[in-house]
Amino acid sequence: MIPVLQTISIGIFVFFVIYAVATLTLLAMSVREISWYSRGQGPNRPRHGLLARRPSVSLVTPAYNEETLIVQSAKAFLASDYDRLEVIVVDDGSKDETFAKLEQAFDLVSLPLRGRTVLPTAPIRSIHISRTEPRLRVVRKDNGGRSDAINAGISIARGELVVIVDADSLLEPEAITRAVVPFEVHPDQCMAVGGGIRVANGSKIVGGQVVTPGVGMRGVGATQVLEYLRGFYATRIAWSEMNGLLIISGAFGVFRRELLVALGGFSKATLGEDMEMTMRIHHFMRPQMKDAHVVFAPDAVCWTEAPGTMGGLRNQRVRWHTGLLDNLRMHWRMTGRPRFGAAGTFAMPYLVLFEATEPLVEVLGFAIVITLVILNAVNWTYVLAFFLIAAVTGEVLSATALLIEEIGFRRYKAMDLARLTAWGMLESIWFRPTLAWWRLKATGLTLMGRRPGWGVIPRGEAILEQPAQVVPPLTR
């Protein structure tokens, strides 16, 4: 038995070496691209500003029980600097006062509810337009889930492009303008654009906008700031460059409306509908249109509230991993096939090996070490190698993410960067093993045919507008 365990352990070791090499290659590509970006010379960035023909945009935001944030969010979306914009809030059968708050804040009036909708959804109860802000539409419908709500929004949207944004996201005023640029420059090739998502926990928020980015003191929030920087800026830039980007985050993505309709809208069969749509775009478009591009726009920024507790984080990560497994199952035919371009030949195998399988391998590695210790047959060299490689790869990844942040964006102060570096050093001890365990749990649930629910993630604490400091009266 011991030789078998030792052989498996060598396999795991080799796996992590391959992971390290693949990840470092992606990092190198991202650093190269961000250097260009920092000079303002990327291929999608016309320096003279926007071209003459700007596509019309419909921003669709699904809302379920969002009474605390919805008015603030809608106002922030309407404050975008993009001129050809309509905002559609879809109240997905909320049980709280979501609609009442909107009605009160925007003086809504009914629009006739007829005409054929282009995507099948749960029954739509009413459509409204705001008297005070005619660019705002509100759709009330029966509850059908996030995908269903988005599809209802797409059905009544009139823009050439649809921006999907979560109701609790904070969109920077210029984010849409920046995200639309690839569509303007390559109107025939660009299919979808994903924006950069940043964690708002710890930042100062005024008027639904992040005015001073920051990093909170709590480990869960701070580590997620780093994790998002790593996920979006250290790897997605490289995938986008290779045209192998397989996920556009549901928190902020831009799609051609006609394409979404032609593909049947967002899927209700997966918990990762954002990734599924991106994969579907590659799956259906790439074989017939080699130039079809899915682009990541790092300068189009949307801030989101990350779960502030381990419980909330667990719910989210179990759901994400289940969604990933759903999507890999639905689009497994793309794996390793050159007709899908880099998405099939590189990105899908990377996802299968290093996202879907990695938690299994990581936990198996821990289990083998423990077993070998119990059997008194442990090879401490191997143990050391295993942990060092895992930790060092993570550290390099974090360091590169911070470097990319410093080269390309410079949003955080030196103190925040130092705090992120410190949390990055600690995360190998507590954050990553915990994530691996949750992801393994999600794998187990999927194999047993059970599905996690959305769970309850307390929202609004981190991104609710902070009241202005009370100015003391002048007393002379």
Place this chain on the structure above:
Amino acid sequence: MSALRLLVIVAPLRLTVWILAVAAAAIIILIAIGVSRHLESVRADRRREQVRAEFGPLFSRFLQTRDPVRLADELRPAFRRMDAAHRPVAAVLITDMMSQASPSQKKQIRDALEEAGLVDLGHRGTRRRSPWRRALACEMLGKIGAARSVPVLLDRLGDRRPEVRMGAVQALGDLGSEEAVPALSHAFVERRVAPTDVVNDALRRIGGEAVTAFERGVVSPDPIVRISSCFGLSAIAEAASACVSRLAVVLDTDSDDRVRTAAASALGILGGDDAPAALRRASTDPDVHVRRSSVKALGSFDDPTNGQTLDRCTEDDDRETAIRAAEALLALARRPRAAPEARALLESSSAWAVEYAQTVAAVSA
């Protein structure tokens, strides 16, 4: 088994040493790059401040005195003092100032910059080793707007870097020189130099002679070029009025529905006698996008005969076509000749789309 045991003991050790060495080197390099970039950005900020402090008063004085000769006299020594690191900062600053200046100020600043030798400096900049500096030089030359920069920029259309080619195309658009039309026309049809819409944008800013490029593009075998040409023609409407009949033919006969959609939009902007009849025919096109564009375009003609067509389209199966038809009918109701017919149709209509459009119009008003 002993070989396996050897592998178990030795292989991880060696690999670990190697990987650690590589990772340590990578981390050191990353930190070094990070620190150097940080220092560089601090230096860049300082340079920007220095240049702004030096140039700001010069341009303020110029705006007061409007004396280009004095500005040139002051700029010349200032530029001579600058090193290679300061010049790009100055170039960006000048580009920004040129963007904000009025046409008459622009001309005077241009004369002063020409006099101070900045145009020659820009020409040399288009041959620098760094692609971003070449692109920046192209941009600056476009903003300065000296006619003698055209050949230099035309030469950059063959640059190996796409960013530089795109910068040159945009700069040629800024210059608005008809000398660039043949090369840009070629680039527009070939689609290799820069993205089609970027070339389109440059051509439409040149206007006039650029119509020929779009006219050729309308019959290109490439549907993307045909689409872009339709929008190009619509953007330079005055010069393109003679193209209406050609676009009407495109709307009637092109096999690609995207091209027909673009042609319908272009006809709505261009107007002309041949347009309404072609658009009315297109309102029954099997493709929804063509119908949408056509009914929207019909609303821009003061032609009473469009009313019946639009009224029919308010019952279209496609939701967007129905709404656009109703909006176009409302637009007709505001036009002198078409208004009586359109108002009568609106009053008698029971289409939901009309109610929808009227509610939106009332709220928006």
